[in-house]
Amino acid sequence: MLPISKRARAAASLTTAVAVLATSLVAATSALAATPATACAPTWSASASYTGGSVVSLDSVNYKASWWTTNEKPGSAQWGPWASQGACGTSTPTPTATATSTPKPTVTPTATATPTPTATATSTPKPTVTPTVTPTPTPTATTAPNANPDEKCRPDGMAPTPGVKTPYCDVYDEQGREKLPNSLDRRVIGYFTNWRTGKNGQPQYLASDIPWTKLSHINYAFAHIGSDNKISVNANAAGNASTDMTWPGVKGAEMDPAYSYKGHFNLLSKYKKANPGVKVLPAVGGWAETGGYFDASGNRVASGGFYTMTESQAKIDTFADSTVAFIRQYGFDGIDIDYEYPTSNKSAGNPDDFAFSDARRGQVFDGYVALMKTLREKLDKAGAEDGEYYMLTTATPSSGWLLRGMEVYQITQYADYVNMMTYDLHGAWNEFVGGNGALYDDGKDPELAAGGVYTAYKGIGYLNADWASHYFRGAMQAGRINMGVPFYTRGFQNVTGGTYGMGGTAKAPAGFNCPAGTNNKCGYGAEGIDNLWYDSDPQGNAVPAGVNPIWHVLNLEKGVVGDYAAAYKVPTKITGTYERHFDTVTKNEWWWNATTKTFLSGDSDAAITAKADYVNSTGLGGLMIWELAGDYSYNTTKGQYEMGHTLVDLMHTKFASATPYGATKANADRAMPTQALDLSLDYTEFALGDNNYPINPKIVFTNHGKNDIPAGSVISFQYGTTDTGEISDWSGYKTTTTAKGHTGSNVGGLKGDFHTAEFVVPTGGIPAGGSITNQMKWALPVAQFSNLIVTIGDKKFSTTYDHPRGVTVVDAPAATTGGGTGTGTGTGGTGTCSGAAWDAATAYSGGAKVSYQGREWTARYWTQGNTPSTATTYGPWADAGAC
Template sequence: MLSPTKKRASLLTSGAAVAGLLISSLASGGVSYAADNESCRPDGLYKTPGVDVPYCSVYDTEGREKMGADHQRRVIGYFTGWRTGKNGEPAYLASDIPWDKVTHLNYAFGHVGGDNKLSVGTDGPDNAATGMTWPGVAGAEMDPAYPYKGHFNLLNKFKKQHPNVKTLISVGGWAETGGYFDDSGKRVDSGGFYSMATNADGSVNQAGIDTFANSAVDFIRKYGFNGVDIDYEYPTTMKDSGNPLDWQLSNARRAGLVQGYAVLMKSLREKLDRAGATDGKHYMLTVAAPSSGYLLRGMETFQMQKYLDYVNIMSYDLHGAWNEYVGPNASLFDDGKDAELAAANVYGSAQYGSLGYLNTDWAYHYFRGSMPSGRINIGLPYYTRGFKNVQGGTDGLWGKAATTGCPAGSGLTKCGIDNLWHDKDTAGKESPAGSNPMWHAKNLEKGIVGDYVTRYGFPADTKLTGAYARMYDATLVAPWLWNADKKVFLSTEDEQSVGAKADYVVDRGIGGTMVWELAGDYGWNAAKGQYEPGSTLTSLMYDKFKAAAPYGAKKAGTTLPTQAVDVGLEFTDFKLGDSNYPITPKLRITNNTATALPGGTEFQFDYGTSAPNNASDQSGFGTKVIASGHTGSNVGGLKGDFQRVSLKLPAWQSLAPGATVDLSFNYYLPVSTPSNWTVTIGGTAYALTGDLARGTTTVEPGTTTPPTTPPTTPPTTPPTTPPTTPPTTPPTTPPTGCAAPAYTAGSVYNAGQTVSHKGHGWKAKWWTQNEEPGTTGDWGVWQDLGAC
């Protein structure tokens, strides 16, 4: 998550330029779980084997988070520890939070100490988290029920009044991923996440991970948090990613960072599950995840999402003054004109599918490929990004600005972009990032010099140079301020853009929004005639969400089989860094059943429309996309969530129990872990245990009985005779007046197949089974072809 010194790598090519009825065994080796808690487990969430995790303390029997009757979607606010008012600048304390409008608060930041333990520094009166007090500040009185003071005391004080709000300790951030700030404010280059999770030789540092995970459990128990939010920036194989101060250490470990991250998240999940079972409440685990296609390209298939209650997408910092391309900070959609992407020939490349990937919609669909929409939250910035000396473009948009630094100085024209929150390097030199709270941007828009500027070191007689005109692009869903006199472009957010993003969340069943940071929101002070910190944007989202339908709780876009078999799928052997384009991992299939899979066995799966529909293999498995959720450019948004793929074991390649086979997979833009798998064995389609789907029972192929023990000795000869009894075929006589075959429950239908049902014709958009036409809605699998 952002700290005052945050920036993002963005260019992909820049490195080269029910409800409690079933007891599931899932992938845990057949361990049975208590049905009452299993009924509340979110779809696709990993469960620690042998632990009765108290999911129902947080989730309902649909696997949806319980947040209060007026909170159908999440509003997650980052609350920072450094806006204490002690430095003379305006404070933003727990008493300033709009508690009735938010659902979760992430405290920024804890860090990984030199001992690999979670820490917020040494206790004492100067520690903002645990020791500081604010005498005389209304609402900031300490609650004597707690043995600590500071922000943590106040968070728990207000949680008593708002018990539906959950708090999480966020660890890391841009400045403290690879180190931390000591009690004097000096940064200590300890290695942070990089060395805690990954050894110098690239191997997993299990000891460091265990130390951290144990300390995280102790920490949240001590300070009353509901979970842990990991902001590791960034465990990617792409060189020179993250804070430049960390590169010397992080670049040497690149080959092992993703694996270390995955083990870290698994260890945290398991330790939090065990602690929650003891304490009688489910502890949450979340992450702040990058939205940059460049960074995600080096994170394999983000295979740690199964350990997360939800993911917060940092869908901002998509353009900024760290390179020359002038564009919006956090556009919702692509417009086909992004100068950075055009320079890399993304729009002209058939391999890319003309998909612009520097926007929120693309990042959402990346994660949607492996998670329910309700376990995803999109990020919104309550701060600006800016450029000075912009040349070309339309009112600056898609123009260029030289990436020269600027010295720190006085006056309201520091760096030429009138910013309050200054990005500085360790030498104190300011960079032209244009980072401002949104309330200051609103004053710039209205030509107001607020009375607060003197508290940031500006002269009392400061005047603005030139005028800031508000611009808006409806295709991008992006506002900005343009100062034609100074050639300054400031990317902003306001009611129009935030309202459109809230509608996007509601319409697509997304879990909610995350904002960095609450102190940037604005409100109008009529008495002073200026904008100040407030809750305008947060309240707008609350109002949009409170009457929304429940969020999407299912990972699959259609109904999958309820019987699952234990066939393992793993994407592995990713190339590193700039060598990983196109993306060509091995797909490893392991038969963990007691039944041999004959040659020709078909697997189907979905991957997100963040990548075009041109996936293939180089191993003779006939990989092909059989249903496309989106084709063509993504101007104005991707139209569907999934590309569905089919592949088959070669005719000569049977797979005995316990055996493994690899194929070389090939795709061109990043996707998260492919999901919604089916395998057809003996004419019956099964789900796979690895999808961790709700409501599935693991069975042996050809039976309805859960396996008792795994196979120990594979048969010497795999079966070669196909089943003698073909599967039941659907009736071929359509209803009177309808030409297509009648729909039959239980039958499998693939994309493009048509049926007749209740006097209408219907066309399947993708693979489906047991999903009755007419019941799936406009966005469901069946397209209504009209009366027949």
């Protein structure tokens, strides 16, 4: 199941190891010699393998392999395996200047390249294996004669697919807001699971039970990735729930003969036909099927799932193509990706997947980005062909521990929205008793306190929905963020301390068999009648976790043993009484049995009211429910609570009278210029998992315009208030925070959305087609930078990096005079050099330009006393050509 068995570990790592070996995909201008000197070697082939010393040619340039390589295009990576040997043949090569590079293959070469020197060298960087992600300029009427007429409906910040007239207006209005059904101003998204079929006499929840007139979206859980890397629901297996099962005699579950398939998909299609505004998306993966899948017999196949499918572009293409076909076949509105989790943290996610995830922890996030980019592009192309917009959404973790290993969440430009899994924030994977889905921090979270997190991060706690909302708000508008709510409980038994159990501990007794992945340090999860929706271990035994639908815990509160208890094989006797509690600070809702010392936490009326009010007041997109079958109604005849839609009704009431959600990345107090420079950002060289402290990637700013961005220009950007607001750099650019959106602890919530920071473009500027690299550092996870403004003189520009709406892409103002006074003084100088003559006594920062012996040189990183030369492939100076 998606989150029901999840270990949302949040132990804080205070290690200070810094990733330093260079694996950057920094782009740089390679000025090639204009006069060919030698014959061209055999043409490079993407399918061939080359050993160190091999020579090939491509585009009239010879290249020599520095180490073993395959499928890595020569000239695409500044510090890749191929070293230019100069022009060949009879034509003059074209200088190249790209912002990205073709990634390394999944097979790691054995040769070791010389690392880029940095201030410290303590940890191994993660290898980069992703397919090329090419920055895409935002199309506008002024820059694209064949511009997409639906550009006016594209959501702010979403990357358009080049050359495709994506039909955004099918789903979005001209403000870029999603057009929602059922009088809703915010989304109500419900996960509908395929396993509540009425088996063994247990209550069933079918498509006919969904409150279709109160929801905006339905996510079907789950499809999976088959061994052939294609999306699957075991459709060829007789009796499968998705496409073949039937429910004779069940009112409302009659099959619609208009469809060639049966099962849940038939009923979903049937009810969607009657409710065409509600969007239905299959969700792929989940907790149990991220690293494998269940076959037709119900046995789990450890195939690797997302972890192995995202190892290569070929596998990703196979999956994406099959997804498009799947959506078309069954009439879905898009796809939801529930990858748990593409993080570089060790032993994160399902313990059954550790053999796959831990072995690939340096690659999984890159693969996730490549997957989302590929899906976005293929869905857009299919949508343009079909005249229908296909959505791409994703379920995201909310724990700061997990997000630390997910770089800066670079998929936000490809997703229509994110569904934050803001639940499972506490559970029996450790002994600390806390709420299942806190809205706010109270400065007393027992797990964070024990890990020293409050001390390390100036009082900021990261196990709450408000912190997670601000994490994603740093990268996207509020309306593309949905908060997850649990219609189920998690709980403990034998709790000691705390306030009605909250904040106490529940240590597992001696000899207790802790679940895999907890290092035998688990808590004592509630069991028996307090664990109705239990999972089973490999031996078929119930896993104590205190998991119950809300309707069951309401019966416990009422002292009622429901008539369903025997079907779930739990005891039918209640000991003690269950009192409901609600904390006005965190908005945690829980039930406490003082007799058995049992604690159960989930969201009922009070918590849902508080979270719906939060969504309305902050401009978030809506609420996401795991899972619909946990909602309740009251059966007066039986005198018990059962499956229903009371909480969904509450959400609908709240959101039918709300104002439209926030549709712009920038807040009103940061006016974004209507002219934009073609400038991209790439975030590179993150350390793995817990070593990613401080968070200190090298951020590459690449100028795709025709004119230089001159030295002295100011680049200002905003980042989320989930961090302490003290960003700086190791590049000498003097990056500083100029305005803080929040200070102090986050008790009761973060007060603002953004911190604002800036730095000055260094000597040499950002050449047309070139890049500068700023190695920045901060403390707590943030999701990307937003709302970039480049100030050149007295003019301000936004950037295509933000994929803004309604801008005109322009070039930087042309320089009125030459940029430098130095001239070529060495042999071979044929013209005026723009860079000052190199001086052995001068310290140069990355991006600095000098002239030496009749050639231009650009510094790759800080250097002093190193003579410009090509003798060392990975030296500090990049040859920029003759001058």
